[in-house]
Amino acid sequence: MTETLTLDRIATPVGEVLLVTDTDGAVRALDFVGYEPRMMRLLGRHAPGATLVPGRAPEAVRGAVERYFAGEAGALDRLVVKTAGTVFQTAVWAALRAIPAGETRSYGQLAAAVGSPKAVRAAGLANGQNPVALIVPCHRVIGANGTLTGYAGGLERKRWLLAHEGAAVQTPSRNRRLAGLSVSST
Template sequence: MTDKRPEAQTEILTLDRMATPVGEMLIVTDGHGAVRALDFADYEARMRKLLARHAPGATITQGRAPEPVRGAITAYFDGDVRALDALPVKTAGTAFQSEVWAALRAIPVGETRSYGQLAAAIGRPSAVRAVGLANGSNPVGVIVPCHRVIGSNGSLTGYAGGLDRKRWLLAHEAAHAV
């Protein structure tokens, strides 16, 4: 007897690299143009680890991201700080992570929120630590703006891309948010 089930197709993701004012960025997109990961080149190992969780079994090939994605990233760094808002992203996080990531995208450009405020925004004010963990598991940095989350006392707290980049991104957005 022959097995007639269709073979599972390996998802092909494209990895592109772009220079930005704060270092080279890695952009991973799928065949539909959705951004699957965005990170800085010096954190490539972290990005690949997150991708392994969010796109298990996917094959990553070098290539060029779709022009709308590249154009939005260029526009963002050139001062159009809302250019990333419409970019499609696709992640495979848990329902809770997806809720946190949606709340991150709802933080207006030029503003910040504390982990507590973010937890309250999703209706789970006691889930501050879980919100922090979800924030740190975000594979699509900058587009899903985890850099806009700060400590409850207003201090800059951890950021996977480094605090200098977080400071730069927040200043860049504040200067162009008008």
């Protein structure tokens, strides 16, 4: 039997969000409209053979996304997600959900949180394979030096999301010098 998933589109301050839910109301995918091909590729891995139909997500889910963008940083915390991944990936995604809004973690801290402190690159790869952006908050992972690093939705969007949640993010010292924000006395 083919599973039917619903694709909803929600306008946000940082672009339209694509929200995919199943008949039970679990979130199967969430991404930004400019990254729809990536979302579809990941969804194909997590829900192979599913049929995607346009429609409206359940009000509880849709409302949580709207409340998040209206300023309620914890609005997504209780949403149910359903993904398929390796044991390591699902552990990383669970660790991501444990990062509170307004806080960040480095990739090293993320790897340590899943009991594999030397698997920093693997944690980064699992982070990048997350099909449920925002709810599984991969944007809360930053570089070891406190600077922004890659984000599938783009660094400007990542910067906005972190600021929206009240997280402090540093600018690399090299960039601060280039921007004239600090002066060296050497």
